[in-house]
Amino acid sequence: MTLSERMLKIDRRIIFLVIGLCTLLPLLYPVGLPIKISPEVRSIYEYIESLPERSVFLLSIDFDPASKPELHPQAIALLRHAFRKNLRVVAMTLWVSGTGMADQLLTQVAQEMGKEDGKDYVFLGWSSGGTAVIISMGQDLYKAFPSDYGGKATKGIPVLEGVQSLKDVAYAISLGAGNPGVEAWYVFGKDKYKFELGGGCTGVIAPGLYPLLRSGQINGLIGGLRGAAEYESLVGQKGRAVAGMDAQSATHFAIIVLVAICNLFYFSLRQQQGRSRQS
């Protein structure tokens, strides 16, 4: 067997190894390749920048562990930004299976930024009713969430001072992996109670949300891991998503190089065979 033949029939485990390393290494040691920022992500960033201190920022974490890879980094980047701007962060979830993860996420970022539960942020947890929760929050936030995730009564929590309903929210973002998600927040929330709304979603459903963006129903959209990476570079704290994009670049190029190599060997093999047929 010639070299070309052997290379064309290469053990695929070698390819697996290449892909595994190309993913793992950038995750452990991110390079931080420059990322082109899209206008839809920038507009969310700029809106949060423009908010005065202590404005109420509502983050609805509407996904479960299955969509964690893409939406978790978005949530972290947004929270970091909000905390740095000293906004009052009100977090919640419409997906019961995402409750534990959302709590962990919020606590982690708050600790890192030195924020205090109850004073700077609150996690309301989950409440039954799906999209009806949004409507009920629009009427009276304390009815929808009588107590926060820790079981403390929401009435009297300092961070919620002066907040009666969704009308008092300066900016809301839903990070949705499906329904209820961004669309529900527009239809049942923003449309009725007139607060500004932004969205974040997985790469798969992003194309479906662009119509909402174009018509101004949401003021910005963070799509997939790419969107998260863009937001991380805007915030200036490169995290998992930027590392993920490095890994993406590395694996894509690994595949392109592999394909180029295999074609190289393929053509040299064809030439050899052509020659041997002539002789």
Added chain:
Amino acid sequence: MDATTLGAWMATGLTLFIFSFLYKDNPLFKLAEHLYVGVSVGYHIVKIFDSVVVNLIYKPIVEQEEIALLIPVAIGLLMLTRYLPKAAWMSRYAFAFIVGVGSGLAIPRTISAFILKQVEDTVRPLLSMAGGDGLTFSMNLLNPASNLNAIIILIGVSSVLFYFFFSIEHSGPGKVVARTGIVFLMIAFGAAFGYTVMARMSLLIGRLTDLIEFSDASYGHPTLWLLIVTVAALFLLARRRQQEPPEAH
């Protein structure tokens, strides 16, 4: 050890066992595979019981007296006649119902979403009126609605559609059109393949970040320990197989 830490160990172990499949089929993968099938079936039964038996059958019939729901229950029971050889034919009523509803629903909805909608989107004027300039032909490739792209889409749709003609021999001018169709098909397949790479890599990145997170000391380094265990097990298994006398072929 609290539930989350235990969970981290479980999740890490199962992740590594499944990944060991990339090396080769081995007992660790078989274990994870059979556990996965068992757990998923169990999960499915619980969910079906909760959503169908409790919420669609028991509650509506007993609490709201929706007697009509007894009909699908009866149809469902008919399906179980398959276990009685003499009465097995009665299960056909259930199949007939399901397939009938499915076919009926499909006809108008398929025409609407996949024929009319697609035809409507393809039929575009090849010239456009731009403000006061009168008729123009827009060449902007990046705008999917431009006239140039309208022509390209028209060629693509027609040639691929032609490729799918079964009762015409693809010869003469037909051959050229069918070949064009194949080229379009191949471009589309290549593009879709390339496009999907990113989504698949995101999944791998997700799994690996979880593993990295679980290598943290707060969980007791499950990733590290379980990785050692997995590799050692695979090594031992490979050794044992080598020591066994080769079977006669």
Added chain:
Amino acid sequence: MDCRHPRWAAAGFCFLVFVISVGRVFAQSALTAPSDLQVIDTPNDGGESLTVLWAPGPSDNPDARYEVLFGAASATDPAALKAIAEFPANTRYVKDAKTAWWTRKAEGTWHQYVIRNGKGVEMKNGTAYTVTVAMRKGEGRAVGPLLQATPSPNWFNWNQFNNLILALGFGGLVFYTISHAKRNNIFLRRIPGLDAVDEAIGRATELGKPILYLTGAHDMGDPSTIAAAVILGRVAKRTAAYETELMVPHREPITMAVCQEITKQAYLEAGKPDLFKEDSNFFITSDQFSYTAAVDGIMLRKKPAANFFMGSYFAESLLLTETGASTGAIQIAGTDSDHQLPFFVTTCDYTLIGEELYAASAYLSKEPIQIGTLRGQDIGKAVILSVILIGTVLATVGVATGGSWPQLFLDFFKDLK
């Protein structure tokens, strides 16, 4: 119930109101109330909706605005009505709404507003409501006549009339071509993937290895699954004749039951009923990836000589075909899931692309019914192809000449709700 005012009466009434309102707003230059106002039950819908139509006015420009007023039937004073919508006077034309010419209730240049439940409107079927439209410009306001109408649900959606015609036409065509095929011979071009079916079964027999057949992810109500089940019948007949083992793992119990019946029948027809095994069709789980893991396991352990992937697939496609390729099996796929086609095409030896899946059963059986259907589909495609080409020409002519007559044809091929 349609509560349409006869047009002349409305016009007369409007004129009266017009005179009054002109008098009222005389100081505000000539601000005219909407003329020829009509309020009707929205046609072709499920009720709880009214449609307001009115003629274009002389001051339909962006700085003037129309206001739609709505209230209970008892209201006689515009002040008792609630403004439910406001928009610039040069918007909301009949021609902007996505309707077809055969269901329009007024000229394209007229204004149209559809009142629906929600946003401060609550209507019930069978109750009358009062509606009017006012024109506003600056401080001035000219209110049209108060009209009453009752929303009600309809029994046929005429907007979808074209859909019905196409369905009936195509259905009739298929049955015609079937009966035609019973009497005549129809040419069918070769599909390479299908010649490979026999080859694959033959090879499995030589090697004494089993054949793996998957029917896809959808349930029995889906055409792709039905096509897969039909092809399974043909494949099972061959495996019965060659006495090769057949394995059909399922993820949908009903499909499993149906396929058991089909396989049994195939073995009967092949004259080998004793070889039929009930558990050649077996269920694994409905969950996508545990099913995939289990099927991959089967491929690695039983090493089938041929893998068939027919029906509809999702992300699991590549997990199945790559594992199958690593065991060296011949792989034949057929799917109408366009998003998975790239993976089948690149990893399988033969792929039936889209419609070819449906065509496959025709080739394998050579029955006139199947071949006739295929012929019908071909004619259907030819019709669609010509509609696309003619439509493009007409649409271009329409833009070039500014005429609206091409719409008479084009509207017929719009997806209307």
Added chain:
Amino acid sequence: MIFLRRQLPLLITMITGLLFAGQYYVPHPSSELLLTSATKWLQIIGGFALVLGITSLFHQHAVKIRRQEAGWGYSLVLYAGMLVTLAAGALAKGKESLDGAMTGFGWVYSFMLVPLQGTMFAILAFFIASAAYRSFRARSREAAVLLVAAVIVMMGRVPLGEYLIPLSGDVSQWILNVLNASVRRAILIGVSLGAIALSFKIIFGVERSYLGGGKE
């Protein structure tokens, strides 16, 4: 008997088929009601169908265990996994969390099902690379076209590609939005004609293999 065994099922198919095809054209609320209740009915019937599936699964593995076939221990693992999940589900009343706290059932979901599913799915990342290596060879003009399109789109999707070849992002967008869209459209039109023809044949009893029988 022939009527009950053969004709009646076909009649049921025809009536339900025509009814639900017609349902689409009727906007009246009662037609909507018909559709929602049919969906509910199908769900209920599907629930019963699961019994068929589980029996089959139980049977397969029971045979393996009884005959002590190779790997019968794994069948025990499968049973154990199923029973533990069922027990956890019964204890938690089928809910992943009660009053915001994770139940045992939720634990099984988050720490077993999700990682298992995620990992199986992630294996695709490796397979997509090996599939590309094996099949992206310029064997013919068609294969070359496929290969080039794939490489361009791969370049255009990641920061490094856009950085090296700035045009690749726009070109890949164009391929996806224009060329890919036109092909998908044509495939969809063809597929739907086939699906509609099949549906008609089923409704009118021309195609009846789904009942599991040949010609009478």
